[in-house]
Ligand SMILES: Nc1ncnc2c1ncn2[C@@H]1O[C@H](COP(=O)(O)OP(=O)(O)O)[C@@H](O)[C@H]1O
């Protein structure tokens with residue numbers, strides 16, 4: 001069964017038609033990049049999935065059922081820093097587990113493991129104001145993975161970072177995903193990033209937004225952005241889009 005099924009999804013804001021009759025499926029454990037121009041409705045889609053917005057028509061199903069945030073364990077990583085300034089790194093990572101009433105020993109172990117994977121163990125007692133933007137994003141990622149979500153949604157999480165840091169965090173993300181096999185929806189307007197990360201790439205059009213194509217990205221990992229295959233696929237996606 002598909003982890004996510006989107007059927008004839010339409011979303012309007014008053015007269016503004018944003019998502020126009022969109023249908024696609026995401027399989028269990030898939031890493032899907034959704035790439036589309038600024039303003040095409042990527043964030044609107046994620047907000048609709050978690051029911052922050054009412055949809056105009058159509059449906060979004062998780063494991064074949066309407067989304068139920070009480071039952072479906074969904075994590076959302078935003079573009080902006082979403083750490084809590086009054087909590088330490090360790091407490092921030094633990095936060096998602098605290099609200100889920102996970103037993104104490106298990107919680108400690110998950111937090112320790114996640115801090116280690118994202119390289120924040122030496123900074124466990126630091127507060128967000130003492131951290132760089134890439135460290136803050138690492139806290140968010142560790143917090144999201146610590147809850148072992150069945151679906152992880154990331155909305156342009158690395159948009160603000162410079163390129164070298166971005167590549168490092170992208171590699172970390174892939175490592176975490178390969179270990180956990182969480183279904184990931186990764187939103188970006190960066191074509192290279194989508195080709196670097198995705199198992200599939202869902203290419204969106206300008207508003208009113210439809211799907212251009214869902215492309216399989218079978219390049220071996222770790223991916224080499226300079227390889228002819230990588231450059232070829234990036235070029236293919238770029239040609240398909242021509243947003244400019
Ligand atoms: N709450 C809202 N009310 C009205 N219009 C909105 C709202 N949220 C988004 N929009 C509009 O919907 C379109 C898609 O926005 P958004 O989903 O943020 O795009 P993206 O994330 O792809 O950059 C934009 O034209 C935006 O102005």
Ligand SMILES: [Mg+2]
Nearest residue numbers: 042043044155
């Ligand atoms: Mg957005």
